Amino acid sequence: MKLHGFFRSGTSHRLRIALNLKGLPYETVPVDLRREQHLGDAYKALNPQGLVPTLEAGGRVLTQSPAILEWLEERHPEPPLLPRDADARARVRALAAIVGCDIHPVNNRRILEALRHDFGANEAAVQRWCGRWIADGFDAIEALLAADARRGDFCFGDAPTLADVYLVPQVESARRFQVDVARWSRIAAVDAACLRLDAFRRAAPALQPDAT
Structure with missing residues (x-):
């Protein structure tokens, strides 16, 4: 997995926590918001919205942290981040x-x-x-x-x-x-x-x- 994010981004932070809790290894790919790398053509080709984070996983490109977190929960359910009830x-x-x-x-x-x-x-x-x-x-x-x-x-x-x-x-x-x-x-x-x-x-x- 490759996690494209910015160190101070709260959405990137929450995704790092989830990946760590689930014991999933990932490569960090920094996207410097201060230098507006997220607005460049290269990053927008990956994520047209130009926001972080973006997760590359198994040939998929996943965007929007709530959707990524739900995907992680469904694909890697242990340990669970949502109760059973x-x-x-x-x-x-x-x-x-x-x-x-x-x-x-x-x-x-x-x-x-x-x-x-x-x-x-x-x-x-x-x-x-x-x-x-x-x-x-x-x-x-x-x-x-x-x-x-x-x-x-x-x-x-x-x-x-x-x-x-x-x-x-x-x-x-x-x-x-x-x-x-x-x-x-x-x-x-x-x-x-x-x-x-x-x-x-x-x-x-x-x-x-x-x-x-």
């Missing part, structure tokens, strides 16, 4: 979607670049923008974690699920935007539990070959 799967997917649908999309690089260049936002305004959507999403996740009597060390149960795969990169991003994650004690505890696992530690942005 339908109600439990719905809960895990809902937690993941708060990050994947409601926090990350409005805080990703192309949105922030538009705020800077099209709307004249300075860095303080950009940080306030990011902090607002992170806080809204984290408030909801914290409440859902507090309401779940079955929760173990992770978002759902005693082993990482898709919810943790989404949450940990968003926590990393929150810290980068100077959001105090400690105010959400359950999220902070889940993040700490995940980072005790090698699969999460090895996926950290700072440890990637293109990190600078």
Whole structure:
């Protein structure tokens, strides 16, 4: 497998975690968003949307991290990232979607670049923008974690699920935007539990070959 991504990209980060949890070897192919390599003809021939990550696997080219993660779960079901029970799967997917649908999309690089260049936002305004959507999403996740009597060390149960795969990169991003994650004690505890696992530690942005 070849993972085309950017070390600081939350979507690339979540895919690295999933691949590590499933014990799947992959080659990292850096795509430098700062130099706009994702907009070049070579990369767009691979991924017409010009976004990261892209996964090459067995002659296939897979795009969009939610689709890739579902594909990994179906093709490589062990260890599972989704519970067996339908109600439990719905809960895990809902937690993941708060990050994947409601926090990350409005805080990703192309949105922030538009705020800077099209709307004249300075860095303080950009940080306030990011902090607002992170806080809204984290408030909801914290409440859902507090309401779940079955929760173990992770978002759902005693082993990482898709919810943790989404949450940990968003926590990393929150810290980068100077959001105090400690105010959400359950999220902070889940993040700490995940980072005790090698699969999460090895996926950290700072440890990637293109990190600078």
